[in-house]
Amino acid sequence: MEERDEQTQKRAERICREWETLKSNRGQWEGHWNDVATYVAPRKAGIFEAPTVGGKRMTRVYDSTAIQSCSKFASGLYGNLCPPDQRWFELRAPAPDLEVAEEQRHWYSEATRILHEELAISNFGLSIHEDFKDLGWCGTGGMTVEEGDPGKPTLRFRTMHIRQYIPIENAQVQIDRAFRLLSFTASQAIDEFGEMNLHPEITGSQADPQKASRRWQFIHLVEPRRDRNEEKRDDQNMPYASYYVDVKHKTLIEEGGYEEMPIICHRLDCEEPTEVYGRSPAMQVLPEIKVLNRMVRASLLAEEKRADPPLDVPEGNYPFGLRTGPGGINYYRDFAKGRVTPMEISGSVETILKMKEQRRQRIKEAFFLDLFLLLDQLDQNQKTATEILERVKEKLLILGPMLGRLQSELFNPLIDRCIGILFRAGKLPPVPEGVAFYEIEYVSQLALAMRMIEVSAVTQTIAQVQPFIEMNPDVMDNFDDDAIVRGVYERMGGNPKWLRDTDARAEIRKQRLEQQQAMQALEAGGQAADMLPKAGKKAEEGSPLAEMMKVAGGL
Structure with a gap:
């Protein structure tokens, strides 16, 4: 027993040391995040420590273009990647096993429907929108997916501030470990962990009015469990190990496990293979954002000078002082030669306005606002949609790698986690024989727009070779007509249930x-x-x- 307690204590101390080491190693990132947040996400600017509740956070912002663009960027991703009123993914049979029985196909369809309904009634929409905002300004997002309390939605999501968590990559450059820092009052800690598992100093502070509001910090580490008995499914043998540590007292207060990774850390874009954290659109145009703020501030000062310019006043001509307010009466000597004149303010207002507008436009383009505006028009007739697709193709190609990363690092593990929770809660129908795996097919507006590039390539190719087809119809033998038709149908977002099997x-x-x-x-x-x-004769046999x-x- 003493040996186990000693191992537990060493594990708690190791977790605390690793947290502090990782925290100190990302000091450069924290300075960068704080700089970006100051101008793009002021309410998230408390990187080094939690900001004062109700404090002013916009004192250094003179232009809100970046703030509004980041918010619209989040709304654009939300509406085009995972809209609440549309199906944005489908569960299907794995690609090598396209031919499935009707019972299996029904299970995939029903599981997709239930999962969308559960996401709709949960707080997923609020959490993912906040997560997309974080991707817009700091390029890294963190979200937890937990089972809801009894009587409430089965799925519960929580978006974390960048200062609260630290992702860790494995040898395959995949995030499979994550720390997060929790802050609880004594009452909250007792509700979360139980009074018997907490240090007496924490539980005792609950009864002290002066200490009841004090917040205690806890570190939560989730990592793959390296040594486990796969035949057992208890907390100590689940695929992912979970440890909660009391930071002040360096004690392990809870050890458990998860079937799936509950902390989902993801990046929008990674420019360097050695960087664990992502890059954001705001980082790309941070110089433009800073210059625009300086220009607006300077413009305000210039306009104020033009509205209330400095005055040139002859010395001694106004013995009773100069009154510049409304209705002011000024007495001056009748022999005085000079009069009060406003100081001339130079500078072209039109030039400054043009320069500011150019920078605002570059900031909006960095957040893909022009792309989202055009995507909203894709539901028009096919000719217009084709023209729009040609206009946004370049932007889609830039955004494509980011979408691929979001699918692999955010949506795939999120959907896997949700399916696991719903299955254990009995929300999904019984799994028929033959359904052991599934494939996630994304059918959102943005995903379909990316696939429409392939459709456009096919239609343009056939149009270009039409003269050769007329001369020699055998040219069409180069194309797999069935594969093209089925591929176009799927890429246009057609319901797979309406497509006959081969x-x-x-x-x-x-x-x-x-x-x-x-x-x-x-x-x-x-x-x-x-x-x-x-x-004329009988036919021969x-x-x-x-x-x-x-x-x-x-x-």
């Missing part, structure tokens, strides 16, 4: 071929019957004419 398609074609052969035989038999009266007569006789 076996049903083959059966229809077989029946059609048999009908055509029967009709040809019927026509051939009719022609043979017409020829019989004209024949085994000749083509004799065979045609047999067919005609059978009809």
Whole structure:
């Protein structure tokens, strides 16, 4: 028992040391984040420590273009990647196993429907929108996915501030470990961990009015469990290990496990393979954002000078002082030669306005606002949609790698985690035989727009080679018509349930071929019957004419 307690204590101390080491190693990042947040996300600017509640956070902001652009960027991702009123993903059979039974296909469809409904009634929308804002300004997001309390939605999401968590990559450059820092009052800590698991100093502060509001810090580490018995499914043998540590007292207060990774850390873009944290659109145009703020501040000072300019006042001409307020009366000496004149303020207002607008436009483009505006118009007629697609193709190609990273680091583990929670809660239908794996197919507006580039390539190719097809129709043998049609249907967002499987398609074609052969035989038999009266001799046995007569006789 003493040996186990010693191991537990060493583990708690190791976790605290690793947290502090990782925290100190990212000092450069924290300075960069704080700089970006000051101008783009002022309410998130407390990187080094939590800001004062209710404190002013916009004192250094003179232009809100970057703030509004970041918010619209989050709304654009939300509306085009995971809209609450549309299906934005489908669960399907794995790619190598496209031919599935009707019962299996029904399970995939029903599981997709239930998962969308559970996401809609949870706080997923609020959390993911906040997460997209974080991606806009700091390029890194962190979210937890937990099982909801009894009587409440089954799924519960929480977006974390960048100062609260630290992601860790494995050898495959995948984030599979994560720390997060929690802050609880004594009452909250007791509700979360139980009074018996906490240090007496924490539980005792609950009864002290002066200490009841004090917040205690806890570190939560989740990592893959290296040594476990896969035949057991208790907390100590789950795929992911979970440790909660009391920071002040360096004690392990709870050890458990998870079936799936509950802390989902992800990046929007990584410019260097050695960087654990992501890069953001705001970082790309931070110089523009800073210059624009300085320009607006300078413009305000210039406009204030123009509205209330400095005055040139002759010395001694106004013995009772100068009154510049409304209705002011100024007495001056009648022999005075000079009068009060406003100081001339130089500078072109039009030039400054043009320069500011240019920078505002570059900031908006960095957040892909022009792309999201055009995507909203894609539901028009096909000709217009094709024209719009050509205009946004370049932007889509830039955004494509970012979307791929979000799918692999955010949505894939998030959906896996949600399916696991719903399955254990009995929310999903019984899994039929043969359904062991699933594939996630994304069908959101943005995902379909990316696939439309492939559709556009096919249609443009066929249009370009049309003259060759007219000269030699055999040219079309180079194309797999069935694969193209099915691919276009899927990339246009068609419901997979409305598409016949290849076996049903083959059966229809077989029946059609048999009908055509029967009709040809019927026509051939009719022609043979017409020829019989004209024949001057009996048909020889085994000749083509004799065979045609047999067919005609059978009809």
